[in-house]
Amino acid sequence: MEIDEAREVRTTCPYCGVGCGVLAKVAADGGVTVRGDPDHPANFGRLCSKGSALAETIDLDGRLLYPEIHGRRTGWDEALDVIASTFSRTIAEHGPDAVAFYVSGQLLTEDYYVANKLMKGFIGTANIDTNSRLCMASSVAGHRRAFGSDTVPGSYEDLELADLIVLVGSNLAWCHPVLYQRIAAAREKRPDMKVVLIDPRRTMTSDLADMHLAIAPDGDVALFTGLLAYLGKNDVLDRAYIAAHTTGFDDAIAAASALDPAGIAAATGLGEDELARFYGLFAATAKTVTVYSQGVNQSSSGTNKVNAIINCHLATGRIGRPGGGPFSVTGQPNAMGGREVGGMANMLAAHMEIENPGHRDRVQRFWSAPAVAEKPGLKAVEMFQAVADGRIKALWIMATNPVDSMPDADAVEAAIKACPFVVVSDVMAKTDTVRHAHVRLPATAWGEKDGTVTNSERRISRQRAFLPAPGEARPDWRMIAEVARRMGFGEAFSHASPAEIFAEHAALSAFENDGVRDFDIGAYAGIDTAGYDVLAPFQWPASSLMEGDVQAQKGIQTGRTPPATRFFANGNFYTPDRKARFIAIRPTAQTRISPDFPLVLNTGRVRDHWHTMTRTGKSPRLSQHMAEPFVEIHPADAQHFGIGDADIVRVSTAHGDVLLRALVTARQRPGSVFVPMHWTDQFSARARVDALVAPITDAISGQPASKNGAAGVERFTAVAFGFAVLAERPASIDADYWSLARCAAGWRLELALKAGRDWPAFAASLLGADALGETLAYHDVAGGHYRFARFAGSHLAGALYLAPKPVAVSRSWAVEQLNMDHADRRGRLAIVAGRPSGNRVDRGAIVCSCFGVGANQIAEAVRGGCTSVEAIGATLHAGTNCGSCRAEIRTIIDGRNLQAAE
Incomplete structure (x- = not known):
C-alpha cells in the first residue's frame, strides 16, 4: 500500500479483555508498526507480547478474500441472495427456531448489535449465542x-x-x-x-x-x-x-x-x-x-x-x-460489548431481560420490530446439539472456530458437517470450521475494522481502521444488514456506517431507562460521524452529556467531578427492591475421576498464543515461546505412568484422545494435567484438546466445564522422533505426531512416528528433491540417526533430523539457518551435524519473545553475575519491553525450573 506520508491511528488491541490502546503507525511505504497508546487509561502505553507483535499478523497470507459458494468464487450479490433465501425458506418451512447464529467476542459492538437485532427482533428467535458463553x-x-x-x-x-x-x-x-x-x-x-x-x-x-x-x-x-x-x-x-x-x-x-x-x-x-x-x-x-x-x-x-x-x-x-x-476479567476483546447488546441467547439488548414481558415490549417498540423472541434461545452447547439432531437447519457462524473451541469438539464438527446449510464469515480461508461451510464470506480483520469494543472495566474504546479492506472483504455488520434487507427488513437495517449503529445502540440504552437499568450510554445517542471518529475511551454509565463531559472528551480541563466509575458503594442495585441478593450456596462434590481416567484435565491459554491461532500463528516470534502443543504433568504422575520429559503422550477421555509433548513440571498439581487450547488441525496432527472436554455445563449459566474433566495418560511409543526446519510449508506430513510453527524465514516441525519409513523418501517429501538442488545426508542405520539438509543455491531449503529419542538439536540455531547464506560448503556440514560451529552460543528455548532471548543466554548471564530481572534486562534487554516474560526470567535466576524452561 502506497500513501503520501506516514500517519498514526489510535485503535484498540484485538486480544484479551484488558482493552489496551494501540497506536498503529502506517509508513509512507505501507509498513505498519505498533506501540502502546500512552494516553489510553487501560494500559498507559503498556502492551503484552501479543499486542507488541500485532504488526506481524496483518499480512494477507491465508486470507479469505472473496465470497464462495461450495468452494466456487462468486459475487456478493449471489452469496447474500443464497443466504437470505435459504434462511427465509427454512423459517417458512420449519419456524424461526430452525435457524441460528453463533457469534463471537471478536466481533465489534456494532456487528454484535445488528446480528442480535436481526435474530431476536425480526427473525423472532433467540437462537443467537456467542463464544463468550464459553468464558464469561x-x-x-x-x-x-x-x-x-x-x-x-x-x-x-x-x-x-x-x-x-x-x-x-x-x-x-x-x-x-x-x-x-x-x-x-x-x-x-x-x-x-x-x-x-x-x-x-x-x-x-x-x-x-x-x-x-x-x-x-x-x-x-x-x-x-x-x-x-x-x-x-x-x-x-x-x-x-x-x-x-x-x-x-x-x-x-x-x-x-x-x-x-x-x-x-x-x-x-x-x-x-x-x-x-x-x-x-x-x-x-x-x-x-x-x-x-x-x-x-x-x-x-x-x-x-x-x-x-x-x-x-x-x-x-x-x-x-x-x-x-x-x-x-474477560477473556476476549469485546465480551463485554456483546453482553451490552444482548449477544447471548438468554439476554436482550441494553442489559434487558428476555424473560421480562415489559422489556420485550420496550425493545420491540424501539426497534419497530414485528416480534421479539419470547423465550431464551439455545445456549452454545445446546445449540450445536440441536444442529446435530436436525432441529437447527441453517446456521451462520461469525468470527469464531467452534470445531476447535467447543467442548466435545468432534461431535460439534460432525454436526456442522451434517447441517443442511452453513454460512461462515471469517478472515481466514482455512480453519477447521471454514472448511465445512457451504457459503464462505470474507470479513475484514483487525486493522481494517471500524467500531467499538468494551473492556473488562466497562470502558468503551474505538477500534479504528488503518488499512484498506483487501480483496472483497466486508465488515460483519454490513453483511448482516444486507441479508436482513434481502429478507424484507430493509428499513430497520438501513445503517450507512458503524457510527449510525452505535448511535442507535446508545439511544436504546437510554430508552425508558430513568436509572432503572445499569447500562446507559444515552449521552452518545446523538453522536454523528465526526464525533464518532474522535470518540475517546469512556466508561459507562454515561447517561447525559453535560457541557463538562463534552469538554472532557475534547481534552479540556473543567474541574468538574468525573462521572461515577464504580457501582454499589451505596447500594442502589438493580433488583426490584434495589437490594443485592445473598445467594445461599452449599458446596457439592465435583470429582469426576475414575480408574480408567484417574487424572483431572485442565485446559487454558499460554502466554504468546490466542484462541485457535488464526492470528498469532502468523507471527514467528509468538511461535518461539511455545512452539508445539504440550501436556503439563507433575513429576510424581509422570513417574507413575512411565512418562519422561519431552516424550509424546496420549491424553484421553471418554470423548477422544490427543497426542502432546510432555512437560514434566512441579508447577502442576499432582493428580492433574494441563493442556493449552490453541492447537488445531492447521498446526498439529492431533491436538484439538476441546475434543476431549465433555459437554457438561453449569445448570444456571450454560457455561461448559473446561477446567475439570476426567482423563488418562500414557506414553506414546515412537520408533523415531524428528525435527525439521523448512523454507516452505509442506503440503502434507506423513507422521503420527507432528506440530508445525512459524519461524523467521519459514517453518519448524516436530515429528514422532510409531513405525519406520523409507527415510530418504520421507525426507524428500518434506524437503523437496528437484534436480537443481543439493542434498547432504548422514545415516547411522544401526543407531537410528538420520540427517538431511537440502540447499537451493546458497540458501537452505530445509533440514531434517531423525533419532530414536527426542532429537537433541538446537532449535533456535537451526531456525536461524533458514536466514543464512550457505555458499561455503564447509558450513553446510554444520547443518548436517545439527550444532553451531566455533564459539557460537545456543540461545536455547526462547523466553523473551520481544527480543528473542533464550533460556541459555539468561542462564549464562546469571552465571556472569546478573542476579535480578533488572540486571538481565540491562544486559540482554529481556523483559524490558512488554514485561510478560519477567516471571520466567526470575524463575531461571532462582534456579527453580531451568530444566523445564529449556
Whole structure:
C-alpha cells in the first residue's frame, strides 16, 4: 500500500479483555508498526507480547478474500441472495427456531448489535449465542443473581489501590499481562500490598504472590463459602451495609456453615493452616479486590463460585469502593460489548431481560420490530446439539472456530458437517470450521475494522481502521444488514456506517431507562460521524452529556467531578427492591475421576498464543515461546505412568484422545494435567484438546466445564522422533505426531512416528528433491540417526533430523539457518551435524519473545553475575519491553525450573 506520508491511528488491541490502546503507525511505504497508546487509561502505553507483535499478523497470507459458494468464487450479490433465501425458506418451512447464529467476542459492538437485532427482533428467535458463553456466562449469571444486572462494579484503578488482591483461577501474567504489570508496578510503590493466588497450578502469576493456594479443581465454592462462615463467626461484617442494601444474608450464612474447617480442607485440598492464614488476611484487609476469570467461570458450578465470591464482598461492604470489590476479567476483546447488546441467547439488548414481558415490549417498540423472541434461545452447547439432531437447519457462524473451541469438539464438527446449510464469515480461508461451510464470506480483520469494543472495566474504546479492506472483504455488520434487507427488513437495517449503529445502540440504552437499568450510554445517542471518529475511551454509565463531559472528551480541563466509575458503594442495585441478593450456596462434590481416567484435565491459554491461532500463528516470534502443543504433568504422575520429559503422550477421555509433548513440571498439581487450547488441525496432527472436554455445563449459566474433566495418560511409543526446519510449508506430513510453527524465514516441525519409513523418501517429501538442488545426508542405520539438509543455491531449503529419542538439536540455531547464506560448503556440514560451529552460543528455548532471548543466554548471564530481572534486562534487554516474560526470567535466576524452561 502506497500513501503520501506516514500517519498514526489510535485503535484498540484485538486480544484479551484488558482493552489496551494501540497506536498503529502506517509508513509512507505501507509498513505498519505498533506501540502502546500512552494516553489510553487501560494500559498507559503498556502492551503484552501479543499486542507488541500485532504488526506481524496483518499480512494477507491465508486470507479469505472473496465470497464462495461450495468452494466456487462468486459475487456478493449471489452469496447474500443464497443466504437470505435459504434462511427465509427454512423459517417458512420449519419456524424461526430452525435457524441460528453463533457469534463471537471478536466481533465489534456494532456487528454484535445488528446480528442480535436481526435474530431476536425480526427473525423472532433467540437462537443467537456467542463464544463468550464459553468464558464469561457464569460471571453474567452470578452478577444477575446478586445485583439484578450484569454489572462489573469496579475499575482497573482498584487493582492499584487495593491492599490485598486475591486472584482466583486467573493467570494474569499470561492471560492479562498488562493488568499483571499494573499490579506489579503498584506493588513496587507499595511493598505492603499483598497478593494471594488461588489456582491448582503454580502458574507464572505465582511470581507475584505472597501466598499460593494450590486448590483442588472446583474447590472454590467450598473455599469461599468457608470464608463467608469465617467472616460471620468472627464478626468481620459490615452489618449496616448488609441491613440497608442486601437481602438473604441469614440463609447464606447458614448454608455456608455446613462444612467445618476439616470439611473445607478436604473439599479444597488445602491445609487448615493455609485456610486460616488466607481467611485471616482477607478479614483483616478492608481494601480487597477479588479478581476471577476462567478458573472460576469454566465449571459446572461456575455461577455458584461467582456468587460465593460476591457474598463475601457484600458481607463486608467491600464493593464499589476504591480498592475493593469482586472483579471479573474477560477473556476476549469485546465480551463485554456483546453482553451490552444482548449477544447471548438468554439476554436482550441494553442489559434487558428476555424473560421480562415489559422489556420485550420496550425493545420491540424501539426497534419497530414485528416480534421479539419470547423465550431464551439455545445456549452454545445446546445449540450445536440441536444442529446435530436436525432441529437447527441453517446456521451462520461469525468470527469464531467452534470445531476447535467447543467442548466435545468432534461431535460439534460432525454436526456442522451434517447441517443442511452453513454460512461462515471469517478472515481466514482455512480453519477447521471454514472448511465445512457451504457459503464462505470474507470479513475484514483487525486493522481494517471500524467500531467499538468494551473492556473488562466497562470502558468503551474505538477500534479504528488503518488499512484498506483487501480483496472483497466486508465488515460483519454490513453483511448482516444486507441479508436482513434481502429478507424484507430493509428499513430497520438501513445503517450507512458503524457510527449510525452505535448511535442507535446508545439511544436504546437510554430508552425508558430513568436509572432503572445499569447500562446507559444515552449521552452518545446523538453522536454523528465526526464525533464518532474522535470518540475517546469512556466508561459507562454515561447517561447525559453535560457541557463538562463534552469538554472532557475534547481534552479540556473543567474541574468538574468525573462521572461515577464504580457501582454499589451505596447500594442502589438493580433488583426490584434495589437490594443485592445473598445467594445461599452449599458446596457439592465435583470429582469426576475414575480408574480408567484417574487424572483431572485442565485446559487454558499460554502466554504468546490466542484462541485457535488464526492470528498469532502468523507471527514467528509468538511461535518461539511455545512452539508445539504440550501436556503439563507433575513429576510424581509422570513417574507413575512411565512418562519422561519431552516424550509424546496420549491424553484421553471418554470423548477422544490427543497426542502432546510432555512437560514434566512441579508447577502442576499432582493428580492433574494441563493442556493449552490453541492447537488445531492447521498446526498439529492431533491436538484439538476441546475434543476431549465433555459437554457438561453449569445448570444456571450454560457455561461448559473446561477446567475439570476426567482423563488418562500414557506414553506414546515412537520408533523415531524428528525435527525439521523448512523454507516452505509442506503440503502434507506423513507422521503420527507432528506440530508445525512459524519461524523467521519459514517453518519448524516436530515429528514422532510409531513405525519406520523409507527415510530418504520421507525426507524428500518434506524437503523437496528437484534436480537443481543439493542434498547432504548422514545415516547411522544401526543407531537410528538420520540427517538431511537440502540447499537451493546458497540458501537452505530445509533440514531434517531423525533419532530414536527426542532429537537433541538446537532449535533456535537451526531456525536461524533458514536466514543464512550457505555458499561455503564447509558450513553446510554444520547443518548436517545439527550444532553451531566455533564459539557460537545456543540461545536455547526462547523466553523473551520481544527480543528473542533464550533460556541459555539468561542462564549464562546469571552465571556472569546478573542476579535480578533488572540486571538481565540491562544486559540482554529481556523483559524490558512488554514485561510478560519477567516471571520466567526470575524463575531461571532462582534456579527453580531451568530444566523445564529449556
